[in-house]
Amino acid sequence: MSLLENFWSVYSNLVLTLGTNALLALSIWLTLSCGMLAMANAAFMGIGAYTSAILSMNYGAPFPVAIAAGMAAPALTAFVIGKPTLRLSGVYLAMATLAFGEVVRIVVLNAESLTGGALGLNGIPQATQWWHVLLAVVLVLFALWRLRRSKVGRAFEAIKEDETAAGLMGIDVGAHKMLAFVLGAAIAGLAGVLNAHLTFFIGPNEYGFDRGVDILTMTVLGGINGLTGPVLGGVILTVLPEALRAFGDFRLVVNGVILVLIVLFLPKGIWDPARFRQWFGRKGAMA
Template structure:
């Protein structure tokens, strides 16, 4: 039994730990969506966190906890800086502005070869991420967001999401709450990037581009943004689906896409929708 578990972990450890880092990414964008913002900069924030932590450990030899702290602080600070002008926008305009920021980050990485390795990326990152690091980070973030959601700040987020104008008239500081959600989301994405960088040993600029940003958004929307469990479920599905369909070879991405389209068509509020669950269980209980 122990030998079988050891063999499984040797083969699939990266996939299992990717479940945790992808869940953190999905939660990072859930936080901005919960405040009514369609911000698409999470992949860029992940990249900033990954490169910052990797440079700290490879170049300066700092302890891993300090590198993780740097990977959290750097994207949070950048989010605060760019949040001032961009968070005045909303909807598709905010999405376009944050996508443009992501492209700026990618180009900056490509053109700072002496620091980031440019197009070749950074190779030989110390494999410092352990399974308990990822588990502890995910549990801490889930607990923190759960407390936040039930706090005064969480209720302010919900009010802004439902009607920003009405929330402002009720005395809620819309700008400050949006900035808080944006910065916290960036910090969580940076944490995921820092953990992932010291898990995969290599990072490159193409890992944090538009495609990664779409994947992060899809995880949250697929699972459902009306609860904290939804983004985690979406991350698990999108991480495991390509692996489970590997036997189909070149057709696996087609099947992957078809499954996702069917889920979006028939479950528009995501797979995990608390309102639908209560309705379904209530109907089942009434039938009995």
């Protein structure tokens, strides 16, 4: 029992970070499942984190209220910016959402009286418990699983395959894109709330371009053909740097090499159900 307690005291933040990163990977998986390369999830995470932290620190809001506000604020923001940006596609949408992320960072830096500016917010109440993270991941996975198998999920898939054909079939492409964008923002905001109330501190640099690339990498690395892939990618990208601490200053180099090798030899991600079916089919034929 003491061994487990020692492990938890040392690695509890890392274990809980696995859950928040899984939520972030699922948030961008949702937009990718609708054929949108939107890179605003780091900014949405920051909006959720700052909203909940300000409510907790300045107004003494209960944690459930902070969670609800931390999800609602980025969702509302996504709805507002989605009107003009979702008319774009591909790299243009990625550029527009990246620019939005930079706007959010600059606003946070300049609103010093509210956000702490470059110094960030320190002393956020540690309200996040392990079961909060576990429950959030389970509920989000269940909701996305049901969504994927619903009429809306099938519409997402049709839009991803061919947006024009989906429109000709009677699917409201704009409304479905907006739905995926808003839901993804809410999930990213939830991850921001849990992370902010876990680490005591948040700063504007935590939600910049680097974090956005990390979120996308988690999803693509794990695989976008199922819900297991983003979670797996989030776990790998969280654990890998810690597992490579023995390499010292070369840790980031080894980490990068491993990621490049995975992308080269597993272009559809680690979790690819089609590859597994093909592999097991060959094994069965050989038997």
